Amino acid sequence: MPHRFLLLSASMGAGHDAVAHELAHRLRARGHEATVRDVLTLLPAGTGEALRSGYRAVVRHVPRLYGAVYAGFLATAGGPGPRPSSAPLAALAERPLLRAVADWRPDVVVPTFHLSAQVTGRLRARGALEVPAAVVVVDFAVHRGWLHPGNDLHLCVTEEAAEEVRSTTGGPAHTTGPVVPARFFRPRDVDGHWRALLDRHVAAAAQHTTPVSPERPAVLMSTGAWGVGTRLLETARQLAGHNCVPVLLCGNDERLRHRAARHPGLLPLGWVTDLPGLMAEAHVLLDNAAGQTAAQALAAGLPVVGHRPLPGHAAAGVRAMAQAGLSRYAVGKGEPARTVHELAFPGPARDHQTAAARAAFRTDPADALLELADRAGARSR
Structure with a gap:
Protein backbone atom coordinates (compact mmCIF):
# COMPACT_ATOMS: atom_id res chain seq x y z
CA MET A 1 0.00 0.00 0.00
CA VAL A 180 23.59 11.59 -0.83
CA PRO A 181 22.33 11.13 -4.43
CA ALA A 182 23.54 7.98 -6.20
CA ARG A 183 25.52 9.91 -8.82
CA PHE A 184 28.13 10.83 -6.17
CA PHE A 185 29.05 7.21 -5.49
CA ARG A 186 30.46 6.66 -8.99
CA PRO A 187 31.48 10.17 -10.03
CA ARG A 188 32.65 10.65 -13.62
CA ASP A 189 33.79 13.63 -15.63
CA VAL A 190 31.72 12.36 -18.54
CA ASP A 191 32.88 14.69 -21.32
CA GLY A 192 36.25 15.66 -19.83
CA HIS A 193 35.04 19.22 -19.17
CA TRP A 194 36.54 19.52 -15.69
CA ARG A 195 39.88 17.94 -16.61
CA ALA A 196 40.21 20.34 -19.54
CA LEU A 197 39.31 23.33 -17.36
CA LEU A 198 41.86 22.36 -14.70
CA ASP A 199 44.57 21.77 -17.31
CA ARG A 200 43.93 25.17 -18.92
CA HIS A 201 43.97 26.87 -15.54
CA VAL A 202 47.25 25.23 -14.46
CA ALA A 203 48.89 26.13 -17.77
CA ALA A 204 47.76 29.75 -17.52
CA ALA A 205 48.83 30.06 -13.89
CA ALA A 206 52.29 28.57 -14.40
CA GLN A 207 53.86 31.96 -15.07
CA HIS A 208 52.54 33.29 -11.75
CA THR A 209 52.95 30.32 -9.39
CA THR A 210 55.34 27.50 -8.70
CA PRO A 211 56.16 25.30 -11.69
CA VAL A 212 53.59 22.79 -12.82
CA SER A 213 54.13 19.36 -11.27
CA PRO A 214 52.72 15.98 -12.29
CA GLU A 215 51.64 15.67 -8.67
CA ARG A 216 50.00 19.00 -8.22
CA PRO A 217 46.69 18.25 -6.44
CA ALA A 218 43.45 20.04 -7.20
CA VAL A 219 41.87 21.10 -3.90
CA LEU A 220 38.18 21.95 -3.81
CA MET A 221 37.50 24.65 -1.23
CA SER A 222 33.89 24.44 -0.04
CA THR A 223 32.05 27.58 1.10
CA GLY A 224 28.45 26.37 0.92
CA ALA A 225 25.64 27.90 -1.09
CA TRP A 226 26.32 31.34 0.37
CA GLY A 227 30.08 31.51 -0.24
CA VAL A 228 30.97 31.78 3.45
CA GLY A 229 34.38 31.21 4.97
CA THR A 230 37.17 32.58 7.11
CA ARG A 231 40.31 33.92 5.39
CA LEU A 232 39.50 31.99 2.23
CA LEU A 233 41.88 33.86 -0.07
CA GLU A 234 44.72 33.58 2.44
CA THR A 235 44.22 29.81 2.56
CA ALA A 236 44.08 29.65 -1.24
CA ARG A 237 47.38 31.51 -1.53
CA GLN A 238 48.98 29.14 0.99
CA LEU A 239 47.82 26.13 -1.03
CA ALA A 240 49.00 27.64 -4.32
CA GLY A 241 52.35 28.39 -2.72
CA HIS A 242 52.70 24.71 -1.82
CA ASN A 243 52.17 23.40 -5.33
CA CYS A 244 48.40 22.86 -5.06
CA VAL A 245 45.63 24.02 -7.38
CA PRO A 246 42.98 25.68 -5.17
CA VAL A 247 39.48 25.57 -6.68
CA LEU A 248 37.19 27.86 -4.73
CA LEU A 249 33.51 26.86 -4.80
CA CYS A 250 31.85 30.25 -4.35
CA GLY A 251 28.26 29.03 -4.35
CA ASN A 252 25.89 31.84 -5.26
CA ASP A 253 28.24 34.62 -4.15
CA GLU A 254 29.28 36.35 -7.36
CA ARG A 255 31.16 39.06 -5.46
CA LEU A 256 33.40 36.43 -3.90
CA ARG A 257 33.98 34.80 -7.29
CA HIS A 258 34.99 38.08 -8.95
CA ARG A 259 37.23 39.02 -6.02
CA ALA A 260 38.93 35.62 -6.06
CA ALA A 261 39.50 35.80 -9.83
CA ARG A 262 42.07 38.53 -9.23
CA HIS A 263 44.37 36.14 -7.34
CA PRO A 264 46.86 34.21 -9.50
CA GLY A 265 46.73 30.45 -9.13
CA LEU A 266 43.20 30.37 -7.71
CA LEU A 267 40.35 28.98 -9.81
CA PRO A 268 37.01 30.38 -8.55
CA LEU A 269 33.75 28.77 -9.64
CA GLY A 270 30.14 29.86 -9.21
CA TRP A 271 27.31 27.45 -8.48
CA VAL A 272 28.35 24.03 -9.84
CA THR A 273 25.58 21.79 -11.15
CA ASP A 274 27.88 18.85 -12.00
CA LEU A 275 29.63 18.53 -8.65
CA PRO A 276 30.15 14.75 -9.01
CA GLY A 277 32.08 15.31 -12.24
CA LEU A 278 34.26 17.95 -10.61
CA MET A 279 34.90 15.73 -7.60
CA ALA A 280 35.99 12.96 -9.96
CA GLU A 281 38.89 15.15 -11.13
CA ALA A 282 39.79 16.71 -7.77
CA HIS A 283 42.11 15.21 -5.16
CA VAL A 284 40.89 16.62 -1.81
CA LEU A 285 37.99 18.65 -0.42
CA LEU A 286 38.92 21.43 1.99
CA ASP A 287 35.86 21.93 4.16
CA ASN A 288 34.77 24.49 6.76
CA ALA A 289 31.29 23.33 7.77
CA ALA A 290 30.88 19.51 7.66
CA GLY A 291 27.78 20.10 5.59
CA GLN A 292 26.28 18.42 2.57
CA THR A 293 29.30 19.04 0.31
CA ALA A 294 31.46 17.14 2.78
CA ALA A 295 28.95 14.28 2.85
CA GLN A 296 28.95 14.17 -0.94
CA ALA A 297 32.74 14.04 -0.96
CA LEU A 298 32.64 11.02 1.36
CA ALA A 299 30.46 9.22 -1.17
CA ALA A 300 32.72 10.24 -4.06
CA GLY A 301 35.85 8.86 -2.41
CA LEU A 302 37.32 12.35 -2.08
CA PRO A 303 39.26 12.82 1.18
CA VAL A 304 37.87 15.62 3.36
CA VAL A 305 40.14 17.98 5.29
CA GLY A 306 38.53 20.33 7.80
CA HIS A 307 40.21 23.71 8.14
CA ARG A 308 39.21 27.05 9.66
CA PRO A 309 35.63 25.97 10.36
CA LEU A 310 32.90 28.52 10.82
CA PRO A 311 31.96 29.10 14.47
CA GLY A 312 29.01 27.30 15.98
CA HIS A 313 27.56 24.09 14.64
CA ALA A 314 30.00 24.09 11.71
CA ALA A 315 33.04 23.96 14.00
CA ALA A 316 31.37 21.30 16.13
CA GLY A 317 30.55 19.30 12.99
CA VAL A 318 34.09 19.51 11.60
CA ARG A 319 35.49 18.23 14.90
CA ALA A 320 32.87 15.47 15.16
CA MET A 321 33.49 14.35 11.59
CA ALA A 322 37.23 14.07 12.27
CA GLN A 323 36.68 12.28 15.59
CA ALA A 324 34.53 9.72 13.76
CA GLY A 325 37.48 9.02 11.45
CA LEU A 326 35.73 10.37 8.36
CA SER A 327 37.98 13.38 7.78
CA ARG A 328 41.11 15.13 8.99
CA TYR A 329 41.10 18.36 10.98
CA ALA A 330 44.11 20.40 9.83
CA VAL A 331 45.43 22.99 12.28
CA GLY A 332 48.85 24.42 12.95
CA LYS A 333 51.86 25.54 10.98
CA GLY A 334 52.06 24.34 7.39
CA GLU A 335 48.37 23.47 7.26
CA PRO A 336 46.30 22.67 5.36
CA ALA A 337 48.87 22.04 2.60
CA ARG A 338 50.71 19.34 4.56
CA THR A 339 47.58 17.24 5.13
CA VAL A 340 46.35 17.86 1.59
CA HIS A 341 49.57 16.43 0.12
CA GLU A 342 49.43 13.46 2.51
CA LEU A 343 45.92 12.52 1.35
CA ALA A 344 45.92 13.65 -2.27
CA PHE A 345 47.46 10.56 -3.87
CA PRO A 346 47.19 6.77 -3.40
CA GLY A 347 48.75 5.47 -0.23
CA PRO A 348 47.85 4.11 3.22
CA ALA A 349 46.60 7.45 4.59
CA ARG A 350 44.24 8.12 1.69
CA ASP A 351 43.10 4.50 1.47
CA HIS A 352 42.27 4.41 5.19
CA GLN A 353 40.22 7.58 5.09
CA THR A 354 38.28 6.77 1.92
CA ALA A 355 37.48 3.27 3.22
CA ALA A 356 36.11 4.75 6.45
CA ALA A 357 34.10 7.27 4.46
CA ARG A 358 32.44 4.66 2.28
CA ALA A 359 31.62 2.55 5.35
CA ALA A 360 29.70 5.50 6.82
CA PHE A 361 26.85 4.85 4.37
Whole structure:
Protein backbone atom coordinates (compact mmCIF):
# COMPACT_ATOMS: atom_id res chain seq x y z
CA MET A 1 0.00 0.00 0.00
CA PRO A 2 1.51 3.38 -0.98
CA HIS A 3 2.36 5.76 1.85
CA ARG A 4 2.44 9.55 1.96
CA PHE A 5 5.33 11.55 3.44
CA LEU A 6 5.60 15.23 4.32
CA LEU A 7 9.23 16.35 4.48
CA LEU A 8 9.91 19.56 6.42
CA SER A 9 13.08 21.29 5.27
CA ALA A 10 14.37 24.88 5.44
CA SER A 11 15.97 27.14 2.84
CA MET A 12 18.93 27.95 5.09
CA GLY A 13 21.67 27.38 2.54
CA ALA A 14 21.14 24.34 0.34
CA GLY A 15 22.01 21.29 2.45
CA HIS A 16 18.72 20.70 4.26
CA ASP A 17 16.76 21.05 1.02
CA ALA A 18 19.15 18.68 -0.75
CA VAL A 19 18.56 15.96 1.84
CA ALA A 20 14.78 16.44 1.82
CA HIS A 21 14.52 16.30 -1.96
CA GLU A 22 16.79 13.25 -2.21
CA LEU A 23 14.64 11.41 0.33
CA ALA A 24 11.50 12.43 -1.56
CA HIS A 25 13.09 11.11 -4.76
CA ARG A 26 13.86 7.74 -3.15
CA LEU A 27 10.37 7.39 -1.71
CA ARG A 28 8.71 8.28 -5.03
CA ALA A 29 10.95 5.79 -6.83
CA ARG A 30 9.41 3.07 -4.62
CA GLY A 31 5.88 4.05 -5.54
CA HIS A 32 5.06 6.31 -2.59
CA GLU A 33 4.01 9.96 -2.45
CA ALA A 34 6.25 12.63 -0.95
CA THR A 35 6.19 16.40 -0.82
CA VAL A 36 8.72 18.88 0.58
CA ARG A 37 7.70 21.97 2.54
CA ASP A 38 9.92 24.79 3.77
CA VAL A 39 9.27 25.30 7.48
CA LEU A 40 10.17 28.98 7.08
CA THR A 41 7.04 29.43 4.95
CA LEU A 42 4.93 28.18 7.87
CA LEU A 43 6.00 31.16 9.97
CA PRO A 44 4.09 34.47 9.87
CA ALA A 45 4.62 36.54 6.72
CA GLY A 46 8.14 37.93 6.52
CA THR A 47 9.42 36.03 9.56
CA GLY A 48 11.09 33.23 7.63
CA GLU A 49 12.83 35.60 5.24
CA ALA A 50 14.01 37.76 8.15
CA LEU A 51 15.35 34.67 9.94
CA ARG A 52 17.22 33.49 6.84
CA SER A 53 18.62 36.95 6.03
CA GLY A 54 19.65 37.59 9.62
CA TYR A 55 21.40 34.25 9.95
CA ARG A 56 23.19 34.72 6.66
CA ALA A 57 24.35 38.22 7.62
CA VAL A 58 25.63 37.09 11.00
CA VAL A 59 27.50 34.08 9.60
CA ARG A 60 29.07 36.19 6.86
CA HIS A 61 29.98 39.32 8.79
CA VAL A 62 30.10 38.54 12.53
CA PRO A 63 30.53 34.75 12.74
CA ARG A 64 31.78 34.92 16.32
CA LEU A 65 28.37 36.27 17.34
CA TYR A 66 26.73 33.16 15.93
CA GLY A 67 29.33 31.09 17.75
CA ALA A 68 28.27 32.73 21.02
CA VAL A 69 24.58 32.11 20.28
CA TYR A 70 25.33 28.48 19.49
CA ALA A 71 27.30 28.03 22.71
CA GLY A 72 24.55 29.60 24.79
CA PHE A 73 21.44 28.01 23.31
CA LEU A 74 22.31 25.08 21.05
CA ALA A 75 25.44 23.27 22.25
CA THR A 76 24.57 20.07 24.10
CA ALA A 77 27.11 20.83 26.82
CA GLY A 78 24.52 23.15 28.34
CA GLY A 79 22.23 20.18 29.02
CA PRO A 80 19.14 18.78 27.38
CA GLY A 81 15.74 20.39 27.11
CA PRO A 82 13.89 22.84 24.86
CA ARG A 83 16.00 25.64 23.49
CA PRO A 84 14.86 29.08 24.65
CA SER A 85 15.97 30.51 21.31
CA SER A 86 13.63 28.43 19.14
CA ALA A 87 10.56 27.67 21.25
CA PRO A 88 8.71 30.87 20.22
CA LEU A 89 9.44 30.23 16.54
CA ALA A 90 8.34 26.62 16.84
CA ALA A 91 5.08 27.72 18.44
CA LEU A 92 4.38 30.09 15.54
CA ALA A 93 4.68 27.23 13.02
CA GLU A 94 2.48 24.74 14.86
CA ARG A 95 -0.95 25.65 13.53
CA PRO A 96 0.23 26.10 9.92
CA LEU A 97 1.88 22.68 10.09
CA LEU A 98 -1.29 21.07 11.41
CA ARG A 99 -3.20 22.63 8.51
CA ALA A 100 -0.60 21.28 6.07
CA VAL A 101 -0.94 17.83 7.63
CA ALA A 102 -4.72 17.99 7.35
CA ASP A 103 -4.43 18.96 3.67
CA TRP A 104 -1.72 16.46 2.66
CA ARG A 105 -2.70 13.63 5.04
CA PRO A 106 0.80 12.12 5.38
CA ASP A 107 1.51 8.85 7.12
CA VAL A 108 4.81 10.25 8.47
CA VAL A 109 6.22 13.77 8.87
CA VAL A 110 9.99 13.97 8.28
CA PRO A 111 11.91 17.02 9.56
CA THR A 112 15.33 17.59 7.98
CA PHE A 113 15.94 20.86 9.83
CA HIS A 114 16.20 21.39 13.56
CA LEU A 115 13.40 23.99 13.81
CA SER A 116 11.13 21.53 12.03
CA ALA A 117 12.12 18.89 14.59
CA GLN A 118 11.14 21.24 17.40
CA VAL A 119 7.73 21.88 15.83
CA THR A 120 6.91 18.21 15.31
CA GLY A 121 8.32 17.22 18.69
CA ARG A 122 6.16 19.75 20.53
CA LEU A 123 3.04 18.70 18.65
CA ARG A 124 3.67 14.98 19.11
CA ALA A 125 4.34 15.45 22.84
CA ARG A 126 0.91 17.10 23.24
CA GLY A 127 -0.86 14.60 21.00
CA ALA A 128 -1.83 17.34 18.54
CA LEU A 129 0.07 15.66 15.69
CA GLU A 130 -1.46 12.22 15.25
CA VAL A 131 1.04 10.77 12.75
CA PRO A 132 4.63 9.87 13.69
CA ALA A 133 7.57 12.19 13.13
CA ALA A 134 10.97 10.85 12.04
CA VAL A 135 13.81 13.38 12.27
CA VAL A 136 16.61 13.06 9.72
CA VAL A 137 19.61 14.66 11.45
CA VAL A 138 21.91 16.03 8.76
CA ASP A 139 24.62 17.34 11.12
CA PHE A 140 27.63 15.34 12.27
CA ALA A 141 27.44 17.13 15.64
CA VAL A 142 23.96 16.93 17.15
CA HIS A 143 22.93 20.13 18.91
CA ARG A 144 19.94 20.67 21.17
CA GLY A 145 17.69 21.84 18.34
CA TRP A 146 17.49 18.29 16.99
CA LEU A 147 16.72 16.73 20.36
CA HIS A 148 13.03 17.08 21.19
CA PRO A 149 11.90 13.86 22.91
CA GLY A 150 8.42 14.10 21.42
CA ASN A 151 9.64 12.86 18.05
CA ASP A 152 9.26 9.15 17.33
CA LEU A 153 12.60 8.42 15.65
CA HIS A 154 15.92 10.04 14.77
CA LEU A 155 18.04 8.93 11.80
CA CYS A 156 21.68 9.99 12.17
CA VAL A 157 24.83 10.21 10.06
CA THR A 158 27.13 8.52 12.61
CA GLU A 159 26.78 6.17 15.57
CA GLU A 160 28.25 8.88 17.79
CA ALA A 161 25.40 11.19 16.78
CA ALA A 162 22.82 8.44 17.33
CA GLU A 163 24.19 7.73 20.80
CA GLU A 164 23.93 11.44 21.64
CA VAL A 165 20.28 11.38 20.61
CA ARG A 166 19.50 8.23 22.57
CA SER A 167 21.20 9.42 25.74
CA THR A 168 19.50 12.82 25.62
CA THR A 169 15.97 12.00 24.49
CA GLY A 170 15.62 8.40 25.62
CA GLY A 171 14.06 7.61 22.25
CA PRO A 172 15.16 5.42 19.34
CA ALA A 173 17.91 6.62 17.01
CA HIS A 174 19.37 4.68 14.09
CA THR A 175 22.65 5.18 12.27
CA THR A 176 22.02 5.30 8.54
CA GLY A 177 24.83 7.51 7.28
CA PRO A 178 24.52 10.66 5.16
CA VAL A 179 21.83 11.10 2.50
CA VAL A 180 23.59 11.59 -0.83
CA PRO A 181 22.33 11.13 -4.43
CA ALA A 182 23.54 7.98 -6.20
CA ARG A 183 25.52 9.91 -8.82
CA PHE A 184 28.13 10.83 -6.17
CA PHE A 185 29.05 7.21 -5.49
CA ARG A 186 30.46 6.66 -8.99
CA PRO A 187 31.48 10.17 -10.03
CA ARG A 188 32.65 10.65 -13.62
CA ASP A 189 33.79 13.63 -15.63
CA VAL A 190 31.72 12.36 -18.54
CA ASP A 191 32.88 14.69 -21.32
CA GLY A 192 36.25 15.66 -19.83
CA HIS A 193 35.04 19.22 -19.17
CA TRP A 194 36.54 19.52 -15.69
CA ARG A 195 39.88 17.94 -16.61
CA ALA A 196 40.21 20.34 -19.54
CA LEU A 197 39.31 23.33 -17.36
CA LEU A 198 41.86 22.36 -14.70
CA ASP A 199 44.57 21.77 -17.31
CA ARG A 200 43.93 25.17 -18.92
CA HIS A 201 43.97 26.87 -15.54
CA VAL A 202 47.25 25.23 -14.46
CA ALA A 203 48.89 26.13 -17.77
CA ALA A 204 47.76 29.75 -17.52
CA ALA A 205 48.83 30.06 -13.89
CA ALA A 206 52.29 28.57 -14.40
CA GLN A 207 53.86 31.96 -15.07
CA HIS A 208 52.54 33.29 -11.75
CA THR A 209 52.95 30.32 -9.39
CA THR A 210 55.34 27.50 -8.70
CA PRO A 211 56.16 25.30 -11.69
CA VAL A 212 53.59 22.79 -12.82
CA SER A 213 54.13 19.36 -11.27
CA PRO A 214 52.72 15.98 -12.29
CA GLU A 215 51.64 15.67 -8.67
CA ARG A 216 50.00 19.00 -8.22
CA PRO A 217 46.69 18.25 -6.44
CA ALA A 218 43.45 20.04 -7.20
CA VAL A 219 41.87 21.10 -3.90
CA LEU A 220 38.18 21.95 -3.81
CA MET A 221 37.50 24.65 -1.23
CA SER A 222 33.89 24.44 -0.04
CA THR A 223 32.05 27.58 1.10
CA GLY A 224 28.45 26.37 0.92
CA ALA A 225 25.64 27.90 -1.09
CA TRP A 226 26.32 31.34 0.37
CA GLY A 227 30.08 31.51 -0.24
CA VAL A 228 30.97 31.78 3.45
CA GLY A 229 34.38 31.21 4.97
CA THR A 230 37.17 32.58 7.11
CA ARG A 231 40.31 33.92 5.39
CA LEU A 232 39.50 31.99 2.23
CA LEU A 233 41.88 33.86 -0.07
CA GLU A 234 44.72 33.58 2.44
CA THR A 235 44.22 29.81 2.56
CA ALA A 236 44.08 29.65 -1.24
CA ARG A 237 47.38 31.51 -1.53
CA GLN A 238 48.98 29.14 0.99
CA LEU A 239 47.82 26.13 -1.03
CA ALA A 240 49.00 27.64 -4.32
CA GLY A 241 52.35 28.39 -2.72
CA HIS A 242 52.70 24.71 -1.82
CA ASN A 243 52.17 23.40 -5.33
CA CYS A 244 48.40 22.86 -5.06
CA VAL A 245 45.63 24.02 -7.38
CA PRO A 246 42.98 25.68 -5.17
CA VAL A 247 39.48 25.57 -6.68
CA LEU A 248 37.19 27.86 -4.73
CA LEU A 249 33.51 26.86 -4.80
CA CYS A 250 31.85 30.25 -4.35
CA GLY A 251 28.26 29.03 -4.35
CA ASN A 252 25.89 31.84 -5.26
CA ASP A 253 28.24 34.62 -4.15
CA GLU A 254 29.28 36.35 -7.36
CA ARG A 255 31.16 39.06 -5.46
CA LEU A 256 33.40 36.43 -3.90
CA ARG A 257 33.98 34.80 -7.29
CA HIS A 258 34.99 38.08 -8.95
CA ARG A 259 37.23 39.02 -6.02
CA ALA A 260 38.93 35.62 -6.06
CA ALA A 261 39.50 35.80 -9.83
CA ARG A 262 42.07 38.53 -9.23
CA HIS A 263 44.37 36.14 -7.34
CA PRO A 264 46.86 34.21 -9.50
CA GLY A 265 46.73 30.45 -9.13
CA LEU A 266 43.20 30.37 -7.71
CA LEU A 267 40.35 28.98 -9.81
CA PRO A 268 37.01 30.38 -8.55
CA LEU A 269 33.75 28.77 -9.64
CA GLY A 270 30.14 29.86 -9.21
CA TRP A 271 27.31 27.45 -8.48
CA VAL A 272 28.35 24.03 -9.84
CA THR A 273 25.58 21.79 -11.15
CA ASP A 274 27.88 18.85 -12.00
CA LEU A 275 29.63 18.53 -8.65
CA PRO A 276 30.15 14.75 -9.01
CA GLY A 277 32.08 15.31 -12.24
CA LEU A 278 34.26 17.95 -10.61
CA MET A 279 34.90 15.73 -7.60
CA ALA A 280 35.99 12.96 -9.96
CA GLU A 281 38.89 15.15 -11.13
CA ALA A 282 39.79 16.71 -7.77
CA HIS A 283 42.11 15.21 -5.16
CA VAL A 284 40.89 16.62 -1.81
CA LEU A 285 37.99 18.65 -0.42
CA LEU A 286 38.92 21.43 1.99
CA ASP A 287 35.86 21.93 4.16
CA ASN A 288 34.77 24.49 6.76
CA ALA A 289 31.29 23.33 7.77
CA ALA A 290 30.88 19.51 7.66
CA GLY A 291 27.78 20.10 5.59
CA GLN A 292 26.28 18.42 2.57
CA THR A 293 29.30 19.04 0.31
CA ALA A 294 31.46 17.14 2.78
CA ALA A 295 28.95 14.28 2.85
CA GLN A 296 28.95 14.17 -0.94
CA ALA A 297 32.74 14.04 -0.96
CA LEU A 298 32.64 11.02 1.36
CA ALA A 299 30.46 9.22 -1.17
CA ALA A 300 32.72 10.24 -4.06
CA GLY A 301 35.85 8.86 -2.41
CA LEU A 302 37.32 12.35 -2.08
CA PRO A 303 39.26 12.82 1.18
CA VAL A 304 37.87 15.62 3.36
CA VAL A 305 40.14 17.98 5.29
CA GLY A 306 38.53 20.33 7.80
CA HIS A 307 40.21 23.71 8.14
CA ARG A 308 39.21 27.05 9.66
CA PRO A 309 35.63 25.97 10.36
CA LEU A 310 32.90 28.52 10.82
CA PRO A 311 31.96 29.10 14.47
CA GLY A 312 29.01 27.30 15.98
CA HIS A 313 27.56 24.09 14.64
CA ALA A 314 30.00 24.09 11.71
CA ALA A 315 33.04 23.96 14.00
CA ALA A 316 31.37 21.30 16.13
CA GLY A 317 30.55 19.30 12.99
CA VAL A 318 34.09 19.51 11.60
CA ARG A 319 35.49 18.23 14.90
CA ALA A 320 32.87 15.47 15.16
CA MET A 321 33.49 14.35 11.59
CA ALA A 322 37.23 14.07 12.27
CA GLN A 323 36.68 12.28 15.59
CA ALA A 324 34.53 9.72 13.76
CA GLY A 325 37.48 9.02 11.45
CA LEU A 326 35.73 10.37 8.36
CA SER A 327 37.98 13.38 7.78
CA ARG A 328 41.11 15.13 8.99
CA TYR A 329 41.10 18.36 10.98
CA ALA A 330 44.11 20.40 9.83
CA VAL A 331 45.43 22.99 12.28
CA GLY A 332 48.85 24.42 12.95
CA LYS A 333 51.86 25.54 10.98
CA GLY A 334 52.06 24.34 7.39
CA GLU A 335 48.37 23.47 7.26
CA PRO A 336 46.30 22.67 5.36
CA ALA A 337 48.87 22.04 2.60
CA ARG A 338 50.71 19.34 4.56
CA THR A 339 47.58 17.24 5.13
CA VAL A 340 46.35 17.86 1.59
CA HIS A 341 49.57 16.43 0.12
CA GLU A 342 49.43 13.46 2.51
CA LEU A 343 45.92 12.52 1.35
CA ALA A 344 45.92 13.65 -2.27
CA PHE A 345 47.46 10.56 -3.87
CA PRO A 346 47.19 6.77 -3.40
CA GLY A 347 48.75 5.47 -0.23
CA PRO A 348 47.85 4.11 3.22
CA ALA A 349 46.60 7.45 4.59
CA ARG A 350 44.24 8.12 1.69
CA ASP A 351 43.10 4.50 1.47
CA HIS A 352 42.27 4.41 5.19
CA GLN A 353 40.22 7.58 5.09
CA THR A 354 38.28 6.77 1.92
CA ALA A 355 37.48 3.27 3.22
CA ALA A 356 36.11 4.75 6.45
CA ALA A 357 34.10 7.27 4.46
CA ARG A 358 32.44 4.66 2.28
CA ALA A 359 31.62 2.55 5.35
CA ALA A 360 29.70 5.50 6.82
CA PHE A 361 26.85 4.85 4.37
CA ARG A 362 25.21 2.01 6.28
CA THR A 363 21.56 1.84 5.24
CA ASP A 364 18.99 3.76 3.22
CA PRO A 365 17.03 6.10 5.53
CA ALA A 366 14.02 5.58 3.27
CA ASP A 367 13.83 2.01 4.60
CA ALA A 368 13.38 3.26 8.16
CA LEU A 369 10.76 5.81 7.05
CA LEU A 370 8.77 3.13 5.26
CA GLU A 371 9.00 0.79 8.25
CA LEU A 372 7.69 3.56 10.52
CA ALA A 373 4.83 4.24 8.10
CA ASP A 374 3.97 0.52 7.99
CA ARG A 375 3.87 0.32 11.80
CA ALA A 376 1.73 3.46 12.04
CA GLY A 377 -0.67 2.08 9.44
CA ALA A 378 -0.94 -1.24 11.25
CA ARG A 379 -1.81 0.51 14.52
CA SER A 380 -4.49 2.64 12.84
CA ARG A 381 -6.29 -0.36 11.33
